[in-house]
Amino acid sequence: MPNGTCNTECLYRQTFQAFSEMLQSLVVKDPYLENLDTIIKHLDPWLQSVKDHERERATAGMTQVLKCLTRHLSLKLPLRFQRLGHLVALMALLCGDPQEKVAEKAAESIHYLLHITLRLKYIIHDKKNQQSLKRALTKCREFLELYSSAAKCFYTCPFRIAQVFEGFLDSNELCQFIMTTFDTLKNLNHPRIQRSAGELLLTLAKNAESRFEKATDALYEVFLGNRLRAATFRLFPQLLMTLLIQIHHSIGLTMSDVDIPSGLYTEQEVSSEVTPLCALLERNRLLAQKVMYLLVPFLNRGNDKHKLTSAGVFVEVRLIL
Structure with missing residues (x-):
């Protein structure tokens, strides 16, 4: 049995190493990053x-791919990498994973991804x-100078990832x-990951300001229903007001931050048919x-999605009056 166990472990390590080397060879040979897009698509469920x-195996594999790409980065137009925003968020x-090995590898991946993103955006940037x-480059340089180990900083404070990357992500990538x-x-199952998600969303919303064109899409997703009840009820008040204020900035209006009272409600206090918005307003x-003060201007000055979102909110209000 001991010999069998040893052989199994050796075979596993060799198989994983061979798989990792195969993925690395795919990205090195592809200056258009199309293979990286495909790799992310297949590793995503894992x-x-x-x-x-x-998660540990998949994160280790992705780290090796990004590390290899960083060392042998040779990009050519047209780039076909379509999942940058998704990969950064993931x-x-x-980085907030309860498994320490996963979190450490993810932070290392983010460090490599930052260098890849810098090169990628420099190549495709519009004059x-x-x-x-x-x-964005100045902000990134200041960050790297402030923290001698970017990977360690990302591991201890995942929300800083949003602070650094938001300047490089375009509107579609922000939406991703x-x-x-x-x-x-x-x-x-993992409250730490949920907490990181909340910090990332709030940090991104506060930093993206007027570039946050697609914030309305995210806001509308929250209004649609109760698919994420436990997390949504906890994060909704602060996230709602932050997004509304940032969308205001995008259409040339300003307003001071709004204080959010704590303990407005908990999930157990509301019916399964009640949305977070209804509970908040009630x-x-x-x-x-x-x-309401923040939403009314959208009816006249916002785009079609702003108007649709505002109308949806007023429907919610009518239901609780």
């Missing part, structure tokens, strides 16, 4: 697995947005980041007035 050992969330790129993070909120009339 990176989000509820089984610890599966690895950021894994019209050169100032925006310069600001938001949707991936929202989707992870349903992972009730339990705190002053905050409800502030929400």
